[in-house]
Amino acid sequence: xxxxVETSCxxxxxxxxxxxxxxxxxxxxxxxIHDAYGGVVPELAARAHxxxxxxxxxxxxxxxxxxxxxxxxxxVTRGPGLVGALLVGLQTAKAxxxxxxxxxxxxxxxDGHLLxxxxxxxxxxxxxxxxxxxxxxxxxxxxxxxxxxxELGGTLDDAAGEAIDKxxxxxxxxxxxGPALEALAAExxxxxxxxxxxxxxxxxxxxxSGLKTSLLYRIRDLGEAEATARRADLAASYQRxxxxxxxxxxxxxxxxxxxxxxxxxxxxxxNGPLRERLGALPAAVAIPDRSLCTDNAAMIxxxxxxxxxxxxxxxxxxxxxxxxxxxxxxxSAR
Amino acid sequence: xxxxxxVLGLDTAxxxxxxxxxxxxxxxxxxxxxxxxxxxxxxxxxLLGLAEDALTAVGAGWGDVGRIVVGxxxxxxxxxxxxxxxxxxxxxxHGAGLVGIATPAALAEAAGGPGAPFEGRPVLxxxxxxxxxxxxxxxxxxxxxxAAVVPWTVPHDGLAAALADLGTPPAVAVGxxxxxxxxxxxxxxxxxxxxxxxxAVDGAALIRAAAASPVGAPGDVRPLYVRDADAVPTxxxx
Numbered sequence: 001x002x003x004x005v006e007t008s009c010x011x012x013x014x015x016x017x018x019x020x021x022x023x024x025x026x027x028x029x030x031x032x033i034h035d036a037y038g039g040v041v042p043e044l045a046a047r048a049h050x051x052x053x054x055x056x057x058x059x060x061x062x063x064x065x066x067x068x069x070x071x072x073x074x075x076v077t078r079g080p081g082l083v084g085a086l087l088v089g090l091q092t093a094k095a096x097x098x099x100x101x102x103x104x105x106x107x108x109x110x111d112g113h114l115l116x117x118x119x120x121x122x123x124x125x126x127x128x129x130x131x132x133x134x135x136x137x138x139x140x141x142x143x144x145x146x147x148x149x150x151e152l153g154g155t156l157d158d159a160a161g162e163a164i165d166k167x168x169x170x171x172x173x174x175x176x177x178g179p180a181l182e183a184l185a186a187e188x189x190x191x192x193x194x195x196x197x198x199x200x201x202x203x204x205x206x207x208x209s210g211l212k213t214s215l216l217y218r219i220r221d222l223g224e225a226e227a228t229a230r231r232a233d234l235a236a237s238y239q240r241x242x243x244x245x246x247x248x249x250x251x252x253x254x255x256x257x258x259x260x261x262x263x264x265x266x267x268x269x270x271n272g273p274l275r276e277r278l279g280a281l282p283a284a285v286a287i288p289d290r291s292l293c294t295d296n297a298a299m300i301x302x303x304x305x306x307x308x309x310x311x312x313x314x315x316x317x318x319x320x321x322x323x324x325x326x327x328x329x330x331x332s333a334r
Numbered sequence: 335x336x337x338x339x340x341v342l343g344l345d346t347a348x349x350x351x352x353x354x355x356x357x358x359x360x361x362x363x364x365x366x367x368x369x370x371x372x373x374x375x376x377x378x379x380x381l382l383g384l385a386e387d388a389l390t391a392v393g394a395g396w397g398d399v400g401r402i403v404v405g406x407x408x409x410x411x412x413x414x415x416x417x418x419x420x421x422x423x424x425x426x427x428h429g430a431g432l433v434g435i436a437t438p439a440a441l442a443e444a445a446g447g448p449g450a451p452f453e454g455r456p457v458l459x460x461x462x463x464x465x466x467x468x469x470x471x472x473x474x475x476x477x478x479x480x481a482a483v484v485p486w487t488v489p490h491d492g493l494a495a496a497l498a499d500l501g502t503p504p505a506v507a508v509g510x511x512x513x514x515x516x517x518x519x520x521x522x523x524x525x526x527x528x529x530x531x532x533x534a535v536d537g538a539a540l541i542r543a544a545a546a547s548p549v550g551a552p553g554d555v556r557p558l559y560v561r562d563a564d565a566v567p568t569x570x571x572x
Contacts (some may be wrong), residue, residue: 036567036568036569037565037566037567037568038568041563041565043411043563043564043565044563044565046411046412046415047411047415047557047559047563049415049419050415050418050419050556050557051553051556052553053419053422053423054419054422054423054425054426054552055552055553057423057426058426068426068427083412084411084412084415087378087412087415087416087419088415088419089419090378091378091381091416091419091420091423092419092420092422092423093423094382094420094423095382095419095420095421095423095424095427096423096424096426096427098382098386098396099396099423099424099427099428100396100427100428101396175568315382316381316382316383316386317379317380317382317383318378318379319378319379320378
């Protein structure tokens with residue numbers, strides 16, 4: 001049994017997964033304290049992790065109906081993420097591993113999103129193209145094997161989830177913007193406004209900054225009264241542009257790689273129109289349950305099945321890495 | 335608890351990383367790593383290794399630990415979280431009892447506790463709080479004595495006024511802030527020991543300071559931040 005811990009952002013997560021990829025517990029304690037601030041406040045996130053990380057681990061063990069005696073490996077997110085937040089989970093996992101004499105497997109958070117679909121019951125096996133789109137990350141990778149992952153493209157500026165949050169804010173919707181924007185968009189016409197999707201820009205990288213600016217100008221041009229009256233149309237058209245921006249690159253990636261298998265991960269995978277659009281592609285498409293798309297520890301355990309444990313003498317000293325500070329070893333693994 | 339008689343102490347509130355183990359028969363070991371000038375604290379990298387070292391030195395292993403004492407701060411936010419998260423997870427790993435105690439209580443214990451140079455006399459703990467401020471913690475009887483310890487912050491130029499407000503003059507001041515503001519303190523008649531060790535957290539003193547503290551629920555063992563996070567809700571922004 002693998003016990004995994006993940007605290008890279010604002011969810012305190014622990015999971016128990018067996019070596020066959022069966023999930024026995026996947027506990028996600030959402031902090032629910034950041035909405036009033038319009039985004040995740042790193043210090044508040046770290047404080048909330050420190051108040052509950054061990055309790056979430058205990059909860060995962062209880063849910064799985066096991067004790068630490070049944071755990072054979074401990075896995076933990078080492079990065080990338082908010083360092084103050086990561087450190088809480090890292091110390092928790094290290095302390096359990098050291099005190100119990102268990103092997104520790106450090107895991108890259110992004111590999112977790114890429115391999116979440118390998119868990120049962122989806123059990124989607126490589127090779128596949130993977131799209132990961134969340135509030136913090138947006139990239140496309142080719143996964144030939146859990147150990148052979150190549151990044152095909154990323155975002156030149158904002159992550160897709162960030163673009164959704166920013167668009168939602170411009171439309172006066174509360175944070176986090178995803179669910180609110182999707183609900184409002186459902187009442188609008190996605191063809192009402194033409195927002196840029198960069199469909200003519202070659203390659204597999206995407207960009208969302210022009211889209212956001214375009215929405216800002218459109219709202220300004222319409223004037224307050226008209227923009228308010230057509231809010232649903234604006235939301236639907238903006239959401240469509242985000243979906244198309246991603247879908248066009250996914251289509252290209254499938255074409256370029258010659259693969260006909262697609263895995264989708266990250267919080268944006270919860271978006272209905274995106275699921276619908278990608279689901280219609282001529283490929284086998286795996287989109288795991290929402291609890292495996294947003295941050296979770298089961299996906300960290302999923303990766304740990306395929307990665308070596310640290311040498312015992314290196315466990316106590318293991319450090320985290322922040323976003324933008326991925327060590328070469330982690331980067332080349334993708 | 336006699337089958338697991340070892341007490342482990344951990345503190346990462348100051349730049350130093352501190353661990354200590356006390357076993358029956360007065361066997362004890364303390365480990366401390368202080369970063370060189372200009373270097374960042376190595377709490378994450380060092381804490382578990384030092385703890386294991388201290389346990390080994392008293393002939394014990396992790397399974398022998400029945401009680402864990404952790405310094406709650408105040409100090410750097412990240413530092414105190416490393417200590418608290420580690421201690422709580424260690425307690426979970428083997429079901430050890432967990433006690434959290436304010437870090438200044440360890441400094442006060444070493445200066446004014448039983449057998450200490452200023453035994454029973456009033457101790458002021460002065461810690462660097464960054465941002466041109468100090469954390470002050472007041473121990474009028476030399477040690478915590480069961481009373482809740484409530485640290486507070488004062489600006490650097492408010493130390494003299496804070497001393498006057500105490501009513502009773504401190505006999506001694508300890509902590510890295512006391513070293514930095516030696517002139518202000520000695521000018522007010524407060525002794526500041528020369529020995530640098532008096533101003534660093536001693537793991538064995540941390541354990542002694544918590545000797546009378548009952549084991550708490552792990553969820554109640556939380557960092558003592560003193561300061562709020564710098565964050566303003568959207569609704570309150572201008």
